[in-house]
Every structure is written in structure tokens, then in C-alpha cells.
Amino acid sequence: xxxxxxxxxxxxxxxxxxxxxxFGGEWGVNFTQSDVDSILEAAHNEGINFIDTAECYGDHLxxxxxxxxxxxxxxxxxxxxxKFGHHFHGNFDRTRHWDARDVLNQLDSSxxxxxxxxIDLYQAHSxxxxxxxxxxLWTMLDKQKQAGKIRCLGISLKQNNDSYxxxxxxxxxxxxxxxxxxxxxxxxxxxxxxxxxEQNLGVLAxxxxxxxxxxxxxxxxxxxxxxxxxxxxxxxxTAKLLKEVEEIAKTEVPEGVSMASWALxxxxxxxxxxxxxxxxxxxxxxxxxxxxxxxxxxxHPQNVSS
Numbered sequence: 428x429x430x431x432x433x434x435x436x437x438x439x440x441x442x443x444x445x446x447x448x449x450f451g452g453e454w455g456v457n458f459t460q461s462d463v464d465s466i467l468e469a470a471h472n473e474g475i476n477f478i479d480t481a482e483c484y485g486d487h488l489x490x491x492x493x494x495x496x497x498x499x500x501x502x503x504x505x506x507x508x509x510k511f512g513h514h515f516h517g518n519f520d521r522t523r524h525w526d527a528r529d530v531l532n533q534l535d536s537s538x539x540x541x542x543x544x545x546i547d548l549y550q551a552h553s554x555x556x557x558x559x560x561x562x563x564l565w566t567m568l569d570k571q572k573q574a575g576k577i578r579c580l581g582i583s584l585k586q587n588n589d590s591y592x593x594x595x596x597x598x599x600x601x602x603x604x605x606x607x608x609x610x611x612x613x614x615x616x617x618x619x620x621x622x623x624x625e626q627n628l629g630v631l632a633x634x635x636x637x638x639x640x641x642x643x644x645x646x647x648x649x650x651x652x653x654x655x656x657x658x659x660x661x662x663x664x665t666a667k668l669l670k671e672v673e674e675i676a677k678t679e680v681p682e683g684v685s686m687a688s689w690a691l692x693x694x695x696x697x698x699x700x701x702x703x704x705x706x707x708x709x710x711x712x713x714x715x716x717x718x719x720x721x722x723x724x725x726x727h728p729q730n731v732s733s
Contacts, residue, residue, distance in 0.1 A: 428474025434629030444477035451485025469710035510552035553585035643686030691719035
């Protein structure tokens, strides 16, 4: 595995992280603690040390799975990121909560769920600019940093064109941003990445496999079952994306390289990107994702360190 420092934070994280939205049950699979243990153990064996979760991935369910694992293993081996701003009320049903007192309660609930005394990266989760412009909230969070509950603050952007919050990140003490970025979605390159480089913000690329479209498993005409989140996508747009993926596979992916590994390494080649955080359903996918670290290092050795 390779590691990079997350912007101006002191967090050294693996270039391949572990996204855990799927643990909350909205991806079409209900996970058990044993399932999660196997995935986290596989990640640990591959040298992955960065976990990204959120309070609203199944009403702290994802956090509790991770916390139960951390309780039985070495917490210091992991860089744990979670988020705030929502309450979960069922599949794809959330309410927004940004009052400083409410967020403090969310923080304490996340600490309890994760079985930890501190969160390495605490991220504002898809907030609007109005919700972001809340001095009381950021003052409270800074006090929690001083108290040792939070090591670093971050912003998980709602929109890929949200240059306002990126530009203001330093004003609220945030050291990292999270954004959707992949071979099919390159808009962060226009303003988000230049602003991040200017401020030395770490960048976490979420959905790096484009919700699985860049996994190499799906061909034009593929259909998804009703319990799969991709069944909610616009059918015409899905058809267009799968056609584009087919062309990318023919013209850009080297022979003998899996498309998933190539797609993750593709994200990492941008100098602004610190780490990618793909989700996974089993330990085998973890191992496949981890291979992208060597592929990225081979293509861009100056951007990574062992």
C-alpha cells in the first residue's frame, strides 16, 4: 500500500480507502457483523488504514459495525472519518440537522457508535451554503477539537461545482474536502481542485468507480434489480454511461489490467487527489481495489510514498 498526507492535516492515509455507505443497507445488501469484520480485516491486511463512514448510513448502523470491529482490534491502526448533518429515517429518507447543539449530539452519538474517544476527520455532510455559513457551529466544532474529540475537520461537498465552500474551507478550519470524482465525472478539475491545491486541502474522491459502472462488470443493456440503488437512476442516462464505459474499456484501459483497478488509479493520478474511497461488498473486492495503489505508483511515482 502507498500513503499520502491528507493536505495540511497530520493524517497519513492510504491512497486506497474504504467507503462504507453500503454497510447501512441501502446498496441492496444487508451486512452482518461477520461480513464487516471480514472486509475490514482484508483491508487491514492490504495496508488500507482509512475508513470513511457517516452518521446517516443506516442511523449510525455503519458506524456501529465499524465500532464493534475497532473494539476488538487496534484503534490506532486506523484513520476514521465520519460525517454530520443528517438523521436517518429509512432507506433514502433523511432530515437535515445543522444546529450546533444538535451536531454536538451527533458527534457524541458517533463517538459512542464507533467505540472511540476521538474521530480523526469529522466532515460536514453535503451542506448548503446557508448551512455552511454558521459561525456558532464551527466555533463549537473547534472547541471539540481542543477537547480532543476531533483531530481534523473536513467538508464533504454536496455539489461538484461548490467552489464557495472549498474557497472558505480555511476560514472554518477544514483541512480536507470530499467530492465525487471519477473518469465519468471530471467537473472538480475545473475549480474545486485548483482551489484545493492553492489551500493545501486534502482531497478524498468518493464514488471513484461511478457507482460500479467503471467496475468493468456491466455492459450496455445491463439491468439492475429493484433493491439495487442503480435501479433508481435515469434509464437513458444509465444507457449513455454504459456506452461510454464500453468505449473507455476499448481505448484507455491497458490490456491485462482490470477496469476497476485502472479507474481507481486514474483518479489518483491527479495531483490534487489524496485518496479514493470505493465501497465494496466482500473481501475479494477489497483486494482488487488495493491493487490500484501499485498501478498508480507505477504511473506516477512522485505522488506516492510507501
